[in-house]
Amino acid sequence: MKYILFDDSRHQLLPFTHTRPVADIRCGILTMRDRWEKCLKHPTGTLTENYLQQVFPVNSSNDNLYINGAVFGNKALADAVNWLKEGQKLVKGALVIAARLTESDLNISEFHALINDFPAHDYEGDVYALKNVWDIFAMNDRAIRGDFELVTKGRKSAAIPADIIVTGKEHLFIEEGANIYAGCIINAQTGPVYIGNGAEILEGSMIRGPLALGEQAVIKMGAKIYGATTIGPGCKTGGEINNSVFFANSNKSHDGYIGNAVIGEWCNLGADTNCSNLKNNYDEINIWSEHSNKLMPTGLTFCGLMMGDHSKCGINTMFNTATVVGVSCNIYGGDFPEKFVPSFSWGSSRRMISYDFNKSMNTASRMMARRGMQLSEQEIGMYRYIYENSKKPKV
Numbered sequence: 001m002k003y004i005l006f007d008d009s010r011h012q013l014l015p016f017t018h019t020r021p022v023a024d025i026r027c028g029i030l031t032m033r034d035r036w037e038k039c040l041k042h043p044t045g046t047l048t049e050n051y052l053q054q055v056f057p058v059n060s061s062n063d064n065l066y067i068n069g070a071v072f073g074n075k076a077l078a079d080a081v082n083w084l085k086e087g088q089k090l091v092k093g094a095l096v097i098a099a100r101l102t103e104s105d106l107n108i109s110e111f112h113a114l115i116n117d118f119p120a121h122d123y124e125g126d127v128y129a130l131k132n133v134w135d136i137f138a139m140n141d142r143a144i145r146g147d148f149e150l151v152t153k154g155r156k157s158a159a160i161p162a163d164i165i166v167t168g169k170e171h172l173f174i175e176e177g178a179n180i181y182a183g184c185i186i187n188a189q190t191g192p193v194y195i196g197n198g199a200e201i202l203e204g205s206m207i208r209g210p211l212a213l214g215e216q217a218v219i220k221m222g223a224k225i226y227g228a229t230t231i232g233p234g235c236k237t238g239g240e241i242n243n244s245v246f247f248a249n250s251n252k253s254h255d256g257y258i259g260n261a262v263i264g265e266w267c268n269l270g271a272d273t274n275c276s277n278l279k280n281n282y283d284e285i286n287i288w289s290e291h292s293n294k295l296m297p298t299g300l301t302f303c304g305l306m307m308g309d310h311s312k313c314g315i316n317t318m319f320n321t322a323t324v325v326g327v328s329c330n331i332y333g334g335d336f337p338e339k340f341v342p343s344f345s346w347g348s349s350r351r352m353i354s355y356d357f358n359k360s361m362n363t364a365s366r367m368m369a370r371r372g373m374q375l376s377e378q379e380i381g382m383y384r385y386i387y388e389n390s391k392k393p394k395v
Helices: 032-040 075-082 108-115 140-152 357-369 377-388
Strands: 002-006 045-047 064-068 089-092 095-101 120-122 165-167 172-174 185-187 193-195 206-208 211-213 224-226 229-231 240-242 245-248 257-259 262-265 286-289 294-297 345-347 352-354
Touching: 002 032, 032 075, 032 140, 064 075, 075 095, 095 108, 140 172, 140 193, 140 211, 140 229, 224 229, 229 240, 357 377
Parallel strands: 002 045, 002 064, 089 120, 165 185, 172 193, 185 206, 193 211, 206 224, 211 229, 224 240, 229 245, 240 257, 245 262
Antiparallel strands: 064 095, 089 095, 286 294, 345 352
């Protein structure tokens, strides 16, 4: 039997689902896929949009368990989906959690149409799922706490260095190979703190959990990090960060504030970049839906920057509440840019032009080479599709 994670709510999770299936969104210590694979004890394939399939293959067979990649997996759910028989689906209300099929040559639309009439088995336990882009940071507290139990159960933390201050030591887990330097203050009483293999917390940093610091990630000297925050593998962060999620290999290395935000992969925030997360009148925040082409209510008082993969901003950049930046944008200037910046945009609030595709890929390649990585032909094809099908910036 093959396990395949299918997309759900992908249009509500833009700009991050331009470049990945829903299952590869990071929330908590793990991605949605990582969590399911730990619970299932089995690798997974992906059912997503056609242009993404060459990067994220299906890997199907004649017996397939399709699982909703937007659902937060756990052992109880993994056991429940494994009980499904061919032609059945597991649901929680209107939410389809999983379905078992013999069909293997399906696109995402055909899959959803096919399972529509399947007999449904109701799941009685609690189910949590990503439905909107702001859920990524809003649900990060719950996700870190659950992942901490999953990742650390039955294991022993590396020794806590003698020259740091820690409260709630039983909720701090340090992987072998991580380094925490003198003068750091960690409060794990407010939530668990997980430090990944090869990660570094430099001198004088102050951390208030929950926090997930991924492999080879760095918190720079004197940083102030408030939970619930995830700093994914390979990221470098400094300044002040509150309740934000960095996917992987992105940089916010300098002073400046970011809160209630989500930053994709391979992004770079210039020195003294500041991002508003609260309106001056304390009103509910609306956010631009790229799919619906209109503002949508979030129901939140706090909501900051949403930045897609490979986007950059220059020094002293300011972002308004709930600004959405697409894929591979380059933003600079001292004024606030528009609250929606389409993918492959280049410029400032005064003038935005379309970012030349080849130049954008050259920039991406140079940044990735610094981490010993490179774009595949399939990934370049994916980015070309996004470029050709994105709304162009206003000139």
